[in-house]
Amino acid sequence: MAGFDPQFVMAAFDPQFLWNGLVVGSIIAVAALGLTLIFGILNFINIAYGDYMAVGAYFAFAANTQYDLPIVVAALIGMVVMAVGALVVDKLVFERFRSRSAIVLLVVSIGVAFVLRNLIRIVWGTGSRRFSGPIEAAPQFFGIRVLPDQVAIVVISVAILGGTYLLLRRTRIGIAMRAASDDTDLARIRGIDTERLVTYVWLVGGAIAGIAGILLGLDAQIRPNMGFTALIPIFAAVILGGIGDPIGAVAGGYAIGITQELSVVVIPTEYKPAIGLLLLIIGLLSKPEGIFGEATR
Incomplete structure (x- = not known):
């Protein structure tokens, strides 16, 4: 590349970028985990997944700011609401098109995304929001500014990722999910109730989407299009x-x-x-x- 100067890159490098990348990567990793679990079983790309994240964040925001609940309790509410919400959307919308092609489901998910995004705008408006909490100074470690919210994001992400790993590896539901992801027809033949498994997938995937949206809101701001972007x-x-x-x-x-x-x-x-x-x-x-x-x- 013309004009590329390795010495300039080394001089411009700041370890703060690496820490910020770990924080952002933690959010993306959690969101990607939920999305890939849904795809693995249902075999369609759910464009509305980003808006599931936004819904979870907004419900947590409402519980935190309007009802003065601690952020941990508010986050649990956002997760539960989105887990149930994802299942309800499936029963009302996606289930009716599941026998159709993946392209049809993709188009339907785009419609669901628009509906959810506009419902958010109607209920909470179009402005940016923030979770309530004390503004704390960012202590420095080895020249890296570490915000308490960033530490919480990394710790919660590791907990979610570790818990999901144990779910998939150590529980009957998780093993059934992995089997169905490899071959849904074979899993059905071997006696796995794939319809019940779809319910579990939406509950788990919706909960993960909700917490991913909450983590994204902690790191930046809560906006109607936050999940879409x-x-x-x-x-x-x-x-x-x-x-x-x-x-x-x-x-x-x-x-x-x-x-x-x-x-x-x-x-x-x-x-x-x-x-x-x-x-x-x-x-x-x-x-x-x-x-x-x-x-x-």
């Missing part, structure tokens, strides 16, 4: 990791989050969101089977 890095993480591979999606999420934040060393900040799309294209061209070799379907 986050879709590109989330989809990039899912595809980079191999669609249907939860571990790959998590690895892809951290890779994209860290790369996005480190990119400001060499490109203007306003181009940072394009990094997810760039990594998506590079991943599809160089390793379409995903980071760990899972086939992208």
